[in-house]
Amino acid sequence: MTTHTLEQEKHSDFLKQERIDPITGDILQEGDNVVICASCKSAFLVDSWSYMDYKHCNQTHTLREIPRQEAVKIDRESRTERLDKLAFFQFRTVKQSEITSIYTGFFALIGAIASYFSYLLNMNFILVGVAAVLVGIGIGKKMYKQKQLILDSGHFIINNGQKNELIEGVDVKTISTEKDTFFSFLANSILFNKEEDFYHLVITTKDNKTHRFFIAEREKRRIEEATNILKKYATPNHSQIPVQNIPPSLDNTNNRLDLGS
Incomplete structure (x- = not known):
């Protein structure tokens, strides 16, 4: 496995592409340690490469050099x-986490309102609130993969x-x-x-x-x-x-x- 530490002077063209780690969704920046898949040329943070068990595209090879885009006149x-x-x-x-947080917050509010009325009606208001939060999480993960x-x-x-x-x-x-x-x-x-x-x-x-x-x-x-x-x-x-x-x-x-x- 070959890792690369991104440097502004050495990898300026690569950094200008503002590539994103496909696993974390983070923009790759100067100072990051990255790995380049030899098959599809995707760039991953070292931790993401480790998370994928050091393989991608059904292979484990990585590039020894950062890809260079040819200059176009x-x-x-x-x-x-x-x-x-x-x-x-x-x-x-x-990011899915951002989507889920918004839906969770919305349904948590709905759950809180429903719990209030459930309390007034002497119902199980805790169960109603928990159910609303779970619905928000489920929608975020199911509909927005x-x-x-x-x-x-x-x-x-x-x-x-x-x-x-x-x-x-x-x-x-x-x-x-x-x-x-x-x-x-x-x-x-x-x-x-x-x-x-x-x-x-x-x-x-x-x-x-x-x-x-x-x-x-x-x-x-x-x-x-x-x-x-x-x-x-x-x-x-x-x-x-x-x-x-x-x-x-x-x-x-x-x-x-x-x-x-």
């Missing part, structure tokens, strides 16, 4: 042309913890965002005051299978500014994949994506 190019050459983008999904999404060299890589799923760009039918009205209402209420809405990023493949990722409004804006996928995949009649990507330049390693079974 952008002089006199339009913004669309620059976005067409995007080689790597990691989407920042909302933690998933990570990476765009790398024309492929969409979905990470569900220890398992990766790869979607070729040509197999994508549409990509859109849907506002989660109820959760946004709760998050922006006086209880939580998040001051932003929340959305589902929905990827629909040509076999009509859908993949949903929960994102905040600030991430929706970042996607619109840093990529062109929402425009390219706005309709099923798109004629090309969202990016004509330049894969990361790697030393002494196979650059082919092999995510295993």
